Amino acid sequence: MKLSRMALIGLAAGSLVFAGCSTTGSGDAAGGATASGAAEGSAADAGGASTAARARRAGYSGTMRLDDPASILAVRKIYFEFDSSEISFDNKLVLRAHSEHLNANSSTNITIEGHADERGSREYNIALGERRANAIKAYMTAEGVNPAQLNVVSFGEERPDLLGHDANAWSKNRRGVLVY
Amino acid sequence: MLIKWVQTLGLSLLLMVSAHADLTIEITQGSEGALPIAIVPFQQPVTGAPTQNVDQIVTSDLARSGRFQPLPVADMLSRPVQPNQVDFRDWRALNVENLVIGQVDAKGPGAFDVSFRLYDVYRGEQILGYTLQTSADELRSTSHRIADLIYETLTGNKGAFDTRIAYVTSIADQTGKPTIHLRVADADGYNPSSIVSSSDPIMSPSWSPDGQKIAYVSFENGRSSIYVQEIYTGAREKLTSFKGINGAPVWSPDGTKIALTLSKGGNPDIYIMDVRSKKLTQLTSHWAIDTEPAWSPDGRFIVYTSDRGGNPQIYRVEADGGKAYRMTFEGKYNAKASYSPDGKQLTLVTRVGEDYRIGLMDLRTRDIRLLSTGDLDESPSFAPNGDMIIYATRNKNRGVLAAVSTDGRVEQRLVLQAGDVREPAWSPFHQ
Amino acid sequence: MWELIQTNQKALGAAVGIHLMLLLVMFFGVNWTDDAKPLPVTPVVQATVVDQAALDREVKKLKAAEDKKRKQKEAAEKKKKAEAKRKADEKKRKAEAKRKAAEKKKQEAAKKKRLAEEKKKKAAAEKKRLAEEKKQKAAAEKQRKAEEAAKKAAAEKKRQAEEAALKKAEAEKKKAEAAARQLELEAQYQAEQDLTEKQLIMAAIQQKVDRNWLRPPGTPQNLSCEVRVRLGANGSVLLVSIIKSSGDVGFDRSVESAVSKADPLPMPTSPRLVSQFRDIRFVFKPSS
Numbered sequence: 001m002k003l004s005r006m007a008l009i010g011l012a013a014g015s016l017v018f019a020g021c022s023t024t025g026s027g028d029a030a031g032g033a034t035a036s037g038a039a040e041g042s043a044a045d046a047g048g049a050s051t052a053a054r055a056r057r058a059g060y061s062g063t064m065r066l067d068d069p070a071s072i073l074a075v076r077k078i079y080f081e082f083d084s085s086e087i088s089f090d091n092k093l094v095l096r097a098h099s100e101h102l103n104a105n106s107s108t109n110i111t112i113e114g115h116a117d118e119r120g121s122r123e124y125n126i127a128l129g130e131r132r133a134n135a136i137k138a139y140m141t142a143e144g145v146n147p148a149q150l151n152v153v154s155f156g157e158e159r160p161d162l163l164g165h166d167a168n169a170w171s172k173n174r175r176g177v178l179v180y
Numbered sequence: 181m182l183i184k185w186v187q188t189l190g191l192s193l194l195l196m197v198s199a200h201a202d203l204t205i206e207i208t209q210g211s212e213g214a215l216p217i218a219i220v221p222f223q224q225p226v227t228g229a230p231t232q233n234v235d236q237i238v239t240s241d242l243a244r245s246g247r248f249q250p251l252p253v254a255d256m257l258s259r260p261v262q263p264n265q266v267d268f269r270d271w272r273a274l275n276v277e278n279l280v281i282g283q284v285d286a287k288g289p290g291a292f293d294v295s296f297r298l299y300d301v302y303r304g305e306q307i308l309g310y311t312l313q314t315s316a317d318e319l320r321s322t323s324h325r326i327a328d329l330i331y332e333t334l335t336g337n338k339g340a341f342d343t344r345i346a347y348v349t350s351i352a353d354q355t356g357k358p359t360i361h362l363r364v365a366d367a368d369g370y371n372p373s374s375i376v377s378s379s380d381p382i383m384s385p386s387w388s389p390d391g392q393k394i395a396y397v398s399f400e401n402g403r404s405s406i407y408v409q410e411i412y413t414g415a416r417e418k419l420t421s422f423k424g425i426n427g428a429p430v431w432s433p434d435g436t437k438i439a440l441t442l443s444k445g446g447n448p449d450i451y452i453m454d455v456r457s458k459k460l461t462q463l464t465s466h467w468a469i470d471t472e473p474a475w476s477p478d479g480r481f482i483v484y485t486s487d488r489g490g491n492p493q494i495y496r497v498e499a500d501g502g503k504a505y506r507m508t509f510e511g512k513y514n515a516k517a518s519y520s521p522d523g524k525q526l527t528l529v530t531r532v533g534e535d536y537r538i539g540l541m542d543l544r545t546r547d548i549r550l551l552s553t554g555d556l557d558e559s560p561s562f563a564p565n566g567d568m569i570i571y572a573t574r575n576k577n578r579g580v581l582a583a584v585s586t587d588g589r590v591e592q593r594l595v596l597q598a599g600d601v602r603e604p605a606w607s608p609f610h611q
Numbered sequence: 612m613w614e615l616i617q618t619n620q621k622a623l624g625a626a627v628g629i630h631l632m633l634l635l636v637m638f639f640g641v642n643w644t645d646d647a648k649p650l651p652v653t654p655v656v657q658a659t660v661v662d663q664a665a666l667d668r669e670v671k672k673l674k675a676a677e678d679k680k681r682k683q684k685e686a687a688e689k690k691k692k693a694e695a696k697r698k699a700d701e702k703k704r705k706a707e708a709k710r711k712a713a714e715k716k717k718q719e720a721a722k723k724k725r726l727a728e729e730k731k732k733k734a735a736a737e738k739k740r741l742a743e744e745k746k747q748k749a750a751a752e753k754q755r756k757a758e759e760a761a762k763k764a765a766a767e768k769k770r771q772a773e774e775a776a777l778k779k780a781e782a783e784k785k786k787a788e789a790a791a792r793q794l795e796l797e798a799q800y801q802a803e804q805d806l807t808e809k810q811l812i813m814a815a816i817q818q819k820v821d822r823n824w825l826r827p828p829g830t831p832q833n834l835s836c837e838v839r840v841r842l843g844a845n846g847s848v849l850l851v852s853i854i855k856s857s858g859d860v861g862f863d864r865s866v867e868s869a870v871s872k873a874d875p876l877p878m879p880t881s882p883r884l885v886s887q888f889r890d891i892r893f894v895f896k897p898s899s
Contacts, residue, residue, distance in 0.1 A: 130448065206893075277868050336860020
């Protein structure tokens with residue numbers, strides 16, 4: 001496992017996404033992914049509090065530093081269900097924190113990248129990635145962020161986060177990424 | 181030969197005056213399969229033999245088509261080069277229906293004459309014979325032309341071996357950093373050359389109808405743009421670079437327009453750009469995703485992928501606008517459709533269970549037949565003769581290209597260099 | 612009176628004579644004319660004293676009477692003459708009539724005689740004719756009878772000949788029928804044999820060609836191709852010619868190859884059947 005801390009956090013966030021969705025019982029592909037994702041998530045929990053737990057506990061505080069790995073602002077990846085651009089509750093907490101940060105730093109612009117897993121056709125996945133990025137942008141705009149601070153770009157399946165061809169990789173690649 | 185011909189003529193005359201046959205026998209069984217053919221190794225010049233092996237190229241072309249079943253050289257009872265060395269009994273004994281013999285003669289530095297003859301083994305007749313002048317550089321192309329001539333003679337369909345393919349490949353360096361290349365190669369995957377490379381994604385190559393240019397999407401400045409590039413000069417032009425998606429460019433059959441996807445209006449819609457004036461016309465306008473346009477061969481229609489019905493399906497609209505017409509209803513995922521050269525079929529990506537496969541939809545019956553067996557197959561592209569489809573598939577976690585005959589019987593992976601290969605686009609016929 | 616009569620005896624006599632004559636005439640004279648009418652009876656003269664004047668008157672009277680008497684006499688004469696003439700005429704007339712009657716009688720007799728003669732002649736002629744006729748009839752009848760007899764004889768002969776021929780023909784026919792039935796049975800047997808062989812050979816050819824037919828992959832089901840195949844007596848394929856193309860080069864080639872590859876085709880052993888198998892039409896039509 002050559003996973004960076006960042007990736008671990010990402011995985012943890014991913015596990016939350018799956019935890020959220022498994023209650024809705026959707027996605028055959030997600031079924032397999034839930035197990036492995038949960039396992040990874042458990043490992044992360046063992047090392048400390050989960051992202052969401054941190055988010056719930058701490059929320060955003062003006063003193064939070066963007067480069068603090070322990071900060072909720074270190075969570076930059078928002079994961080999605082298959083063929084979906086719906087943002088889970090836990091990810092909304094993450095996005096709220098980022099929105100507050102951007103509201104506090106109006107000169108800061110970010111790029112929201114939309115990504116998809118490798119399944120299906122590539123141009124459709126570009127569109128799907130854009131839809132996910134736009135969903136994030138819409139949420140953050142609703143949280144008061146000036147749209148001018150938010151650039152959107154979709155890479156579809158062209159820039160996978162994980163180079164695998166299984167449900168786990170796919171679940172990590174269906175994502176929105178906030179790039180500061 | 182001549183005697184045989186005279187006999188044939190005599191018999192024909194006899195038959196013309198004789199009464200009709202009164203005995204009729206119906207043959208309804210038989211079997212379907214590739215035609216057994218033998219391509220005898222061509223005689224090479226004593227000195228200055230070319231590095232390329234004509235007979236092997238012809239053999240693999242014919243085999244890849246699915247229509248032929250070449251006899252392994254090791255099984256041959258004789259290896260004739262000249263017509264007088266052909267003993268048809270040798271080949272009948274092996275159940276070979278057609279025989280190809282030939283030779284390569286050196287005609288000066290790097291110049292060659294390639295001669296070949298095609299025989300009908302059971303009728304004992306030569307049915308084709310040519311000598312082609314070529315060079316060392318062109319020898320593969322010449323070999324493909326020979327395969328085309330044989331293919332056309334025996335099947336009645338124009339061969340598409342002497343054509344090219346464009347594709348995208350991602351090659352990682354020692355540090356694992358990928359470089360994306362847009363490459364053009366022979367239809368069998370040989371002679372690849374990059375026409376553009378980038379550390380950012382490159383997507384969606386589309387051939388101009390004259391085979392001289394390729395339109396594609398490049399993210400080289402961190403955002404998508406559509407470029408048109410001349411293959412042989414490398415000269416390129418940025419066609420669009422709007423905010424949002426600039427994607428899925430595809431040339432109209434007459435080469436005057438390019439259909440593409442733009443999300444500058446808030447969500448992805450199909451637009452048509454006049455190549456010369458660069459004037460844009462919006463073709464679809466829907467809050468859902470509309471993308472992956474493809475022209476009908478007559479230029480009248482555009483099919484595209486839309487999820488306006490809840491999941492991606494194929495829709496059709498007239499190229500000059502109008503109402504969208506849904507074409508696929510089977511399954512929950514049908515995308516990336518394109519027309520066969522005769523306009524009677526669509527090839528597309530269709531989801532079957534958890535697998536994404538290449539489908540062939542009959543436009544009359546609307547039935548979709550599966551052509552591939554992979555789990556992540558995509559980007560199907562018709563050969564210009566419509567007999568084969570090239571597509572991207574996975575082989576041991578690596579993207580490779582495969583070709584399948586449109587009857588679905590023969591699926592063959594193309595031999596390609598390193599990298600994660602995807603998005604093949606078959607060129608038009610050689611012009 | 613009497614006296615007067617005596618006195619006028621002459622007158623009396625005359626008167627009486629006249630009267631008598633009158634009576635006679637009256638009696639006989641049927642055809643008298645008017646003047647033959649009975650005269651009125653003149654009164655007898657009365658003797659009276661006569662004076663001159665009276666005599667004169669008497670004389671006159673007498674004279675008148677005389678005159679009258681003469682006139683009467685003349686009249687009587689005349690009458691008598693007329694009578695005579697009449698009588699003569701009558702006589703003449705009677706004679707004439709009598710002559711005429713005689714003549715007539717004579718004529719009639721002659722006529723009668725002539726008629727009789729004619730009749731007789733006629734009868735004779737008729738008799739002769741009848742005799743002749745009868746004779747002719749008899750002759751004709753005789754001839755007819757002779758002819759009829761001859762005819763009858765000929766017919767009979769013919770009938771007998773025909774009957775004989777018919778009998779012969781029937782016999783021959785029966786014989787021929789029997790022979791034909793025999794042949795038919797043989798032919799039927801042969802045909803059955805041939806049919807069996809024909810079907811067997813056709814099936815064998817079909818199987819051999821079927822085995823050798825390799826269609827291009829993905830051939831549509833609706834294609835069909837017809838070829839005509841000319842075979843040698845030993846079943847060798849001499850010529851394959853497409854008479855109805857499928858429109859698909861590869862399919863047509865597969866059909867031609869199937870026949871060529873099946874060379875030589877099975878052939879019947881019966882020489883009668885071989886000719887049927889020298890020229891075969893094949894219909895290639897894949898069925899699912």
